[in-house]
Amino acid sequence: MKDYPTAPLTGVCITESVDGLDSIHAPDCAAVILARSDCATLTEWLTALPSDRLPQTRQILRPDALPDVLHDICAGLPDAPERFLLVESIATLAESFAHVIRAPWLRLRLEVVTGNACRKFHVDNVTARLVCTYRGTGTQYGLAERGAEPEVIHTVPTGQPILLRGMRWPTTPPSLLKHRSPPVEGTGETRLLLVLDPILDPEDEV
Numbered sequence: 001m002k003d004y005p006t007a008p009l010t011g012v013c014i015t016e017s018v019d020g021l022d023s024i025h026a027p028d029c030a031a032v033i034l035a036r037s038d039c040a041t042l043t044e045w046l047t048a049l050p051s052d053r054l055p056q057t058r059q060i061l062r063p064d065a066l067p068d069v070l071h072d073i074c075a076g077l078p079d080a081p082e083r084f085l086l087v088e089s090i091a092t093l094a095e096s097f098a099h100v101i102r103a104p105w106l107r108l109r110l111e112v113v114t115g116n117a118c119r120k121f122h123v124d125n126v127t128a129r130l131v132c133t134y135r136g137t138g139t140q141y142g143l144a145e146r147g148a149e150p151e152v153i154h155t156v157p158t159g160q161p162i163l164l165r166g167m168r169w170p171t172t173p174p175s176l177l178k179h180r181s182p183p184v185e186g187t188g189e190t191r192l193l194l195v196l197d198p199i200l201d202p203e204d205e206v
Contacts, residue, residue: 011028011029011030011031011143011175011176011177012029012030012031012032012033012141012154012162012177013026013029013031013032013033014032014033014035015032015033015034015035016034016035016036016037017034018034018036018092018093018096019096020032020034021034021096021097021100021130021163022100024100024128024163024165025100030164030165030175030176030177031141031162031163031164031165031177031179032162032163033156033160033161033162033163034093034160034161034162034163035157035160036159036160036161039089039134039158039159039160040159041082041085042082042085042086042089042134042159043134043135043158043159045080045082046082046086046134046135046192047135047136049077049078051112051114051190053076053077053078054112054135054190054192055073055074055076055077055110055192056073056110056111056112057069057073057108057109057110058107058108058109058110058111059107059108060105060106060107060108060199060202060205061105061106061108062104062105062106063094063095063098063103063105063106064095066090066091066094066095066106066108067087067091069108070086070087070090070091071087073110074086074087086134089134090108090110090194093130093132093161093194093196094106094108094196097128097130097163097196097198098198100163101127101128101198102198103198103199103200104199104200105198105199105200105201105202106196106197106198106199107195107196107197107198107199107205108194108195108196109193109194109195109196109197110192110193110194111192111193111195112190112191112192112193113136113181113184113190113191113192113193114184114185114189114190114191115184115185117181119180119181119183120180121140121142121144121149121150121178121179121180122178122179122180123164123165123166123167123175123177123178123179124164124166124167125166125167125168126166126167126168126197126198127165127166127168127169127198128163128164128165128166128169128198129163129164129166129195129196129197130161130162130163130164130194130195130196131156131161131162131164131179131193131194131195131196132159132160132161132162132193132194133156133158133159133191133192133193133194134158134159134192134193134194135158135190135191135192136158136182136184136189136190136191136192136193137155137158137182137184137189137191138155138156138157138158138160138162138182139155139156139162139179139180139181139182140153140154140155140156140179140180140181140182141153141154141156141162141164141177141178141179141180142154142177142178142179143176143177143178144176144178145176150178155182161194162179164177164179165177181193
């Protein structure tokens with residue numbers, strides 16, 4: 001039997017290793033945060049860039065195709081070590097996510113966000129979703145009954161991925177953990193957001 005890290009009252013497990021994302025399969029774990037300590041330099045570099053230089057894309061592809069695709073997507077970034085760190089970071093997360101969720105395909109989204117996208121607390125209509133904010137305020141989460149807002153709101157640190165169970169995760173009873181994008185509209189803040197979803201068959205996707 002696997003030895004999973006203890007989940008706090010929020011149902012969120014914390015791991016310092018990418019292999020620890022597998023904790024999402026623990027019965028009392030509704031989400032996993034990868035508390036990596038090597039993201040500060042990359043985050044600072046991305047934050048200093050003009051927002052129109054940040055990479056954006058939305059596509060479905062196999063996990064092993066990600067490194068080459070990411071190099072093309074990030075070609076407009078300055079030729080610096082941090083550019084390759086970003087590619088390596090996303091590719092590693094995608095490979096681990098696909099392995100943990102057993103997904104033959106992934107939907108990759110890199111988004112530059114300046115408004116209040118997904119500002120209401122919710123659970124995604126997917127099996128699972130990995131989200132990482134590489135620049136700006138991280139994803140917010142908390143426990144709440146159906147139709148209610150969390151009384152205590154937590155924020156994922158910038159650069160640290162969170163793997164969340166979705167509505168299609170086979171759990172009974174369903175998790176009370178909800179999340180949202182932080183409300184940044186009007187603040188001048190620009191976020192760079194990575195989102196990974198599992199895809200079983202691309203032909204089923206619109």
